[in-house]
Every structure is written in structure tokens, then in C-alpha cells.
Amino acid sequence: MIQFSCLTDIPNMTKGLVRELRVRWMLEELGLPHESVIYSHPETKKDPYLLLQPFGQVPYFKADDLQMFETGAILIHLALKYNKFLSDEEIERAHTLQWMFAGQTSIEPFLFHLFLLKFDPEATEKTKEKAQQICKDRVRVLSEQLGEKEFFGKSFSIADIVMTTVLRSACMSNFLDPHPNLLSYMNRNEARPAYKRALSEHVKLYKE
Numbered sequence: 290m291i292q293f294s295c296l297t298d299i300p301n302m303t304k305g306l307v308r309e310l311r312v313r314w315m316l317e318e319l320g321l322p323h324e325s326v327i328y329s330h331p332e333t334k335k336d337p338y339l340l341l342q343p344f345g346q347v348p349y350f351k352a353d354d355l356q357m358f359e360t361g362a363i364l365i366h367l368a369l370k371y372n373k374f375l376s377d378e379e380i381e382r383a384h385t386l387q388w389m390f391a392g393q394t395s396i397e398p399f400l401f402h403l404f405l406l407k408f409d410p411e412a413t414e415k416t417k418e419k420a421q422q423i424c425k426d427r428v429r430v431l432s433e434q435l436g437e438k439e440f441f442g443k444s445f446s447i448a449d450i451v452m453t454t455v456l457r458s459a460c461m462s463n464f465l466d467p468h469p470n471l472l473s474y475m476n477r478n479e480a481r482p483a484y485k486r487a488l489s490e491h492v493k494l495y496k497e
């Protein structure tokens with residue numbers, strides 16, 4: 290049985306933002322049986338957890354003889370193994386990977402930085418405004434690039450799993466409001482039955 294790790298005892302404000310949701314969503318899309326292994330935050334910082342995820346983060350992923358970490362790599366592995374959500378046509382595949390990495394490296398770190406600043410008592414208003422502006426600019430470029438397209442590639446792909454989950458925190462800060470195409474993109478992807486199933490399992494980890 291495929292297994293992946295997730296956290297319990299984590300703040301309610303991270304609901305729907307933890308990266309394990311991406312792996313859940315992919316597994317639901319693929320219709321693969323899976324189980325999540327739940328850890329407390331302190332447990333992830335010591336052995337035996339560190340043997341599975343050396344940075345002490347979630348998720349790790351285990352299937353048969355394979356043990357790995359890094360959400361993006363897990364999604365690529367699953368897409369290649371099951372030949373879904375990553376085209377085998379060279380140009381389309383390259384563009385899917387481009388948008389997947391754009392989500393993870395050109396958008397997510399800036400949104401995360403802003404998230405951290407919000408809870409940093411030493412962060413000045415000026416620093417927060419600057420960080421906000423970077424996020425707004427990145428989201429604007431994304432909106433321009435998506436244009437009237439349904440997805441970042443020709444069809445739904447691992448790039449959309451990453452981008453949708455990355456943009457959830459941008460949604461919470463209302464950064465998508467000036468961009469109806471991105472709002473429709475989010476609605477379209479979040480309406481997928483596999484996403485709904487994944488999110489419903491994910492939120493069960495949180496105590497109200």
C-alpha cells in the first residue's frame with residue numbers, strides 16, 4: 290500500500306496549505322489506494338522519521354521498494370509511472386515541468402515569506418508591503434500567462450496540482466481577486482472530485 294506522511298497538531302491556519310495535500314490529490318486522481326501516516330511535529334524532527342525525510346518535513350512517500358521525499362519529485366515519479374498528467378510529447382512535457390517548477394520556485398517562496406512576515410512581530414509595515422507587492426506582481430504575471438486557457442498546459446497536469454495548491458494562500462490574501470481568469474482556474478481545479486476527496490481527508494487532521 291502506498292503511504293505518505295502528514296502532520297497533526299498543527300495550526301488551523303495551515304489548513305489546506307500543507308504539501309501532503311498535493312500527494313493526496315495526485316493519488317486520488319490516479320485512483321491508487323493509499324494511507325496517510327500521521328506524525329506529531331516533534332516526531333518529525335528525530336529518528337526514525339529523519340530516515341524517511343532527512344529535513345524533518347512532510348510528506349515522505351513509500352511504495353513497494355521506493356522511499357522518497359520532495360513533493361514535486363513525488364508527483365513527477367507518479368506521473369511517469371502511471372503515464373498520467375505529464376505528457377509524453379516532448380514540448381508539452383517540458384512546458385508542464387516549467388509551470389510546475391514556476392509554481393514551486395517563482396511563486397510559492399514569496400507567498401510563504403509573506404505568510405511568515407504576518408506572524409513576525411519584528412516585521413515592519415514597509416517590509417510587509419514590499420513582500421505583498423512582489424506576490425501581487427507574480428500573480429499578475431501568472432494571470433497574463435494563463436490568459437483564457439483552461440490549464441497551464443493543454444490539459445490538466447501535475448503543473449495544475451502544484452499551481453492550484455500554491456495559489457490557495459494567494460486566494461486567502463485576496464491576491465487573485467483582480468484576476469477573474471485565475472479565480473475561474475482555481476474553481477475549475479478545486480471542483481475536481483479527486484481534489485474534493487483529498488481536501489476532505491486532509492482537513493480531518495485538524496481539530497476545530
Ligand SMILES: N[C@@H](CCC(=O)N[C@@H](CS)C(=O)NCC(=O)O)C(=O)O
Binds near residue numbers: 348
Ligand atoms: N520541499 C519540500 C518542503 C516540505 C515542507 O515544507 N513541508 C512543510 C509542510 S508544507 C513541513 O513539514 N513543515 C514543518 C516543518 O518544517 O517543521 C517538499 O516539497 O516536499
